[in-house]
Amino acid sequence: MPRRGGERPGDHEHTRTVTRGGGGRPPRPPARPPSVLRLGNPRRRIGIGLMAMTFVLSIFAGRLIQLQGLDSKVYTAEAAKQRVQGEKLPARRGSITDVNGHELALTLEAREVFVDPSEVSATQRDRVATILAKELGTPKEPIVAKLAQSTSHYQQLAAAVDPALAQRIMAYDLKGVGSKHRYRRDYPGGDLAGTLLGFVGTDGTGLAGLESTYDKLLAGRDGEQIIETGAKGQRIPMTRSTVRAPVEGRDVRLTIDRDIQWAAQKAIGEQVKATGSRTGSAIVMDTRTGRVLAMANAPELDLKNWMNAPDADRVNRSVTDVFEPGSTNKVITAAAALESGAVRPESLFTVADEIRCADRVLKDSHPHPTERLTFSGIVATSSNVGTILATQKIGDEKLHSMLQRFGFGTKPGTGLPGEEAGLLPDWKSWSGSQRCTIAYGQGVSVTALQTASVYQTIANGGVRVTPQVVAGTTGENGAFTPSPPGKQTRVVGERTAREIATMLEAAVSEEGTGNLAAIDGYRVAGKTGTAMRYDTRCQGYCGYTATFVGFAPADKPRLVVLAVLQDPQEGHYGGEIAAPVFKKVMTFALKSGKIPPTGTKPSPVRIRAGE
Structure with missing residues (x-):
C-alpha cells in the first residue's frame, strides 16, 4: 500500500500501544515527581552575614585605632629605633706632659675592627677567621666563635689598632668586615712615672693615678652623629643627619721633670x-x-x-x-x-x-x-x-x-x-x-x-x-692656666x-x-x-x-x-x-x-x- 506523504517506515511502531491478552508485561507505574529544594529565608541569611562581617570589621577597626591612635607614638618610636642610628664620635683625650711639655701620656689615632657575622657565609668563615687572626696577631678560635653568631650584626674584633693595620685588613675586601675611627692611649716612656700617671681602661676612662684624678678634664666630651639607615644598614638618601661635634680633652702639665x-x-x-x-x-x-x-x-x-701587673704594683707607694x-x-x-x-x-x-x-x-x-x-x-x-x-x-x-x-x-x-x-x-x-x-x-x-x-x-x-x-x-682655647x-x-x-x-x-x-x-x-x-x-x-x-x-x-x-x-x-x-x-x-x-x-x-x- 502506498505510503502517505511524509511518513517514514517505523513511525507507527513507536507510537502504537499493543495490548495482548494474557501474556504481556504489566504496565509501568507512573513516574514519582522530583523532590523540591526549599530555600531558607534570605533575610535571615543576609542578617547573619552582616553580623559576621561587622564583627570582623570591628576587630580590624579597633586594631587600627590602637595602632594609629593609642599606640602610634610607641610604634613610631620603635620604627625610629630600627631606622635611626646614632654613632658616637669619640673625643680626643688630652695629653699629660712634664714640666717642659714633653708628653708622658698622649692619644693616638686608631681604628676599631669589627665584623657583621650575618654577612659572612658559613663557607667563608674559616678563610675570614684565618686572615683576621694572622693580621691581628690573635688566636683564631675566638674569631671563629664570633663569626658563628650568624644572627648578630656586630662583633668587635679589636678595639684600637694602628690605622695602617686596619687599612691592610680592609684591603682584603672581606665581606662583613669593617673599621671605625677610634683613639688609643699611649705612654712613650713605658714605665716612666707609671704609678703617678696611672692608666685608662679599654673604654678610655681613667682608672688609676692622674688619669683617674683628672679624668673629666682629660676626657673631653664625645660627640654624636645620627643618620637613617635601611634594613641592611645602608644609609637612606635625603633623610636627616644630625652631627654634634666632639669637644677635645684638655692637657695637664705636671711639675715632673x-x-x-x-x-x-x-x-x-x-x-x-x-x-x-x-x-x-x-x-x-x-x-x-x-x-x-x-x-x-x-x-x-x-x-x-x-693589665698583667699585680694590684700592689699599680699604686703610687x-x-x-x-x-x-x-x-x-x-x-x-x-x-x-x-x-x-x-x-x-x-x-x-x-x-x-x-x-x-x-x-x-x-x-x-x-x-x-x-x-x-x-x-x-x-x-x-x-x-x-x-x-x-x-x-x-x-x-x-x-x-x-x-x-x-x-x-x-x-x-x-x-x-x-x-x-x-x-x-x-x-x-x-x-x-x-x-x-x-x-x-x-x-x-x-x-x-x-x-x-x-x-x-x-x-x-x-x-x-x-x-x-x-x-x-x-690648658683651656679649650689652648691657653695654659697655671695652678x-x-x-x-x-x-x-x-x-x-x-x-x-x-x-x-x-x-x-x-x-x-x-x-x-x-x-x-x-x-x-x-x-x-x-x-x-x-x-x-x-x-x-x-x-x-x-x-x-x-x-x-x-x-x-x-x-x-x-x-x-x-x-x-x-x-x-x-x-x-x-x-x-x-x-x-x-x-x-x-x-x-x-x-x-x-x-x-x-x-x-x-x-x-x-x-
Whole structure:
C-alpha cells in the first residue's frame, strides 16, 4: 500500500500501544515527581552575614585605632629605633706632659675592627677567621666563635689598632668586615712615672693615678652623629643627619721633670735589686715652691702592660705606703727642742749607749762608751739616747705639737689618689716607752712624701709649702692656666731652720752617719734613717726601713731628695744603702737644673766636748 506523504517506515511502531491478552508485561507505574529544594529565608541569611562581617570589621577597626591612635607614638618610636642610628664620635683625650711639655701620656689615632657575622657565609668563615687572626696577631678560635653568631650584626674584633693595620685588613675586601675611627692611649716612656700617671681602661676612662684624678678634664666630651639607615644598614638618601661635634680633652702639665724622673727611677730601681729590697721610693722636690720634680717607685708600673701587673704594683707607694721614719724624724725633735729655747746646738749631754724608758731599755744603733756630745753632735751621729735626753727637756705635748706643724697625721695635700695621712697618736695616749721612741721616729707613721716635705720645710727657712704635682692645665682655647702656688705655712723660725741645716750638714761629714751622700764640690745637708719595720705578714716588727733625705746646696738650698728602701736583705742602714741613691739622684738633678756650687765652706760644728 502506498505510503502517505511524509511518513517514514517505523513511525507507527513507536507510537502504537499493543495490548495482548494474557501474556504481556504489566504496565509501568507512573513516574514519582522530583523532590523540591526549599530555600531558607534570605533575610535571615543576609542578617547573619552582616553580623559576621561587622564583627570582623570591628576587630580590624579597633586594631587600627590602637595602632594609629593609642599606640602610634610607641610604634613610631620603635620604627625610629630600627631606622635611626646614632654613632658616637669619640673625643680626643688630652695629653699629660712634664714640666717642659714633653708628653708622658698622649692619644693616638686608631681604628676599631669589627665584623657583621650575618654577612659572612658559613663557607667563608674559616678563610675570614684565618686572615683576621694572622693580621691581628690573635688566636683564631675566638674569631671563629664570633663569626658563628650568624644572627648578630656586630662583633668587635679589636678595639684600637694602628690605622695602617686596619687599612691592610680592609684591603682584603672581606665581606662583613669593617673599621671605625677610634683613639688609643699611649705612654712613650713605658714605665716612666707609671704609678703617678696611672692608666685608662679599654673604654678610655681613667682608672688609676692622674688619669683617674683628672679624668673629666682629660676626657673631653664625645660627640654624636645620627643618620637613617635601611634594613641592611645602608644609609637612606635625603633623610636627616644630625652631627654634634666632639669637644677635645684638655692637657695637664705636671711639675715632673722627665729627665730627673728617669734618673730617680733608675737609681732606686737598681738599688732595690742590689739590696733585695721589697720596694723603694725616691722623691725630688724644689725647696722654694714645693713642686715635685720626680716621684719614682720600684718596682714601677709598665703602662704598656699594666693589665698583667699585680694590684700592689699599680699604686703610687710614695703617697700610699706608710712606715715608721726612724732617725730622719729627729729633725722634728731638734726643731721642737730649739724652738722651746731649752736646748741650743752647743748644749752638752752625757750620752751612754742605752737608756731605760719605763719598762724598756732603748739603745743606740752601735755600742759606744759614755761620751759628752753637743746637741749638734747628737743629730750628726744620730744618737737615739741623746735625742731622748733632749726630748725630756721639752715634754710630750710640745713634741706632739711640732709633729703636727710639720704635717704628721694629715695628708700632704697633693690630691693624688690613695694619699695617706700616716699615724700620729694623741700625746695623752703615749705609753711610757712611746714618750722616748717617738722622739727618734718609732711609734709614728708617715709616707715618703710627708718625709720629703719635712726637709723641704727646713731647707726653705722653716716655711712649709704644700707639695704640688700639677703645674697647670690648658683651656679649650689652648691657653695654659697655671695652678695656684702651694700654700705656705711658717712651721719654725728661720734661725731654727738654719741651725738644723748646719747640724744636717755635719751629719754628711766624715764624722756623721751620712758621709756616703757627700757630693764633690757641693755642700750637702741630710739625715740617715734606719727603723724597724712593722709587717702584717709577721704580725709584728720584722725587717727594716732604710732612708736618707737631704738637700743641696746646704747654704742656699734648691733641691730636696729622698730615698727609702723597704725590707732590704743586703744591708739595712740608711747611711749604707739609701745614701748612695741620694747621691746619684741629687748629682744628676743639680747638673740637670744647672745649679752651680755656692763656693762657700761649711761652718765648723763641734760634735763632742773639748773639740
